[in-house]
Amino acid sequence: MRALITGASSGVGRATAHRLAADGWDLHLASRSAGPLADAAQECRARGAGQVAVHVCDVSDRTAVDDLLSGMPSPDAVVHAPAVLAYGRFEDVPAEVFDASVRTTLHGSAHVAQASLRAFARSGDRGHLVLVGSLLGEIPVPTMSSYCTAKWGVHGLARCLQVETRSLPGVHVSLVGLGAVRTPVYVQAGTYQGRRGRPAPPSVSSDHAARRVVRVLERPRRLRRVGVLTAATAWGHRWAPSAYDALITPLFDRFGLEPDVDHDRDGPGNVLTPTPGGEAVDHRYR
Numbered sequence: 001m002r003a004l005i006t007g008a009s010s011g012v013g014r015a016t017a018h019r020l021a022a023d024g025w026d027l028h029l030a031s032r033s034a035g036p037l038a039d040a041a042q043e044c045r046a047r048g049a050g051q052v053a054v055h056v057c058d059v060s061d062r063t064a065v066d067d068l069l070s071g072m073p074s075p076d077a078v079v080h081a082p083a084v085l086a087y088g089r090f091e092d093v094p095a096e097v098f099d100a101s102v103r104t105t106l107h108g109s110a111h112v113a114q115a116s117l118r119a120f121a122r123s124g125d126r127g128h129l130v131l132v133g134s135l136l137g138e139i140p141v142p143t144m145s146s147y148c149t150a151k152w153g154v155h156g157l158a159r160c161l162q163v164e165t166r167s168l169p170g171v172h173v174s175l176v177g178l179g180a181v182r183t184p185v186y187v188q189a190g191t192y193q194g195r196r197g198r199p200a201p202p203s204v205s206s207d208h209a210a211r212r213v214v215r216v217l218e219r220p221r222r223l224r225r226v227g228v229l230t231a232a233t234a235w236g237h238r239w240a241p242s243a244y245d246a247l248i249t250p251l252f253d254r255f256g257l258e259p260d261v262d263h264d265r266d267g268p269g270n271v272l273t274p275t276p277g278g279e280a281v282d283h284r285y286r
Helices: 011-022 032-047 064-071 095-122 145-164 204-220 230-239 243-255
Strands: 003-004 027-029 054-058 077-078 127-134 173-178 225-226
Touching: 003 095, 003 173, 011 027, 011 032, 011 204, 027 032, 032 054, 054 230, 064 095, 077 095, 077 204, 095 127, 095 145, 127 204, 127 225, 145 173, 173 204, 204 225, 225 230, 230 243
Parallel strands: 003 027, 003 077, 027 054, 077 127, 127 173, 173 225
Antiparallel strands: none
16 A cells, blocks of 8 residues: 655654554655655654655645656555644734745645545546644634634535545545644744744644544544544534633633743744754654
8 A cells, every 4th residue: 555645754744654654555755844754754664664755845836746646656545734834813924924824734735635636536536635634624713813724724625525526436535633732833833922832731642643544544534533622622613602702712822822922932933944853743842
């Protein structure tokens, strides 16, 4: 079996690569960061992967994604995990940073999805696309407009593709909705409020999330949520929106953000360019 994993140099993407490697898959690993990507490939070989190839690719670049999928053997599975974001009130986040976050997180998902479906068609309409979504693709959170906007779009894209592929029994499109996962995405994020985020308790490891991704590959389904409170939180937002709106800001301020304010750290983080030194499977948050 052959899989392409985008966002494979960090977080859930890297953890998923480890899991599939242990099952003996042939892997194609893609990311913006050459160094961490090479490290991930070495880790996968040590875990028992078949062939491992690396591709330095920015998913926000449609041409680069098309070249990647058309230049490799058609995959049996594609797991798409990249996301970047910047914290701050909507009007305070620079337009170029907001736009770049949406390009990577949403447009990157669309680029990979379209190229993957075309690759599946070349192999006889067979393949499985897994888009890594988020609870924040179902609920709004203050100061995370760049991420929420993009992830709501990813969830909408996944549902459209699930409807469109109903006539193709060999093609599956799944969405894995993550709750709080201890990936480095929070500390690598940009910020324009002197504070970055942290995973709100109860959080899970990237490997825990990766197990759910692999389970979806083994048993395709439309949506699998990760985290004990994700379904309840999404339900609360849908059925009690006034209560949700009243509670989300103080709760997020207490549990979802760093406690200290330091405006010297304000800036785009890894939104515009990668920060390879911060890429890892997990990050230890205090």
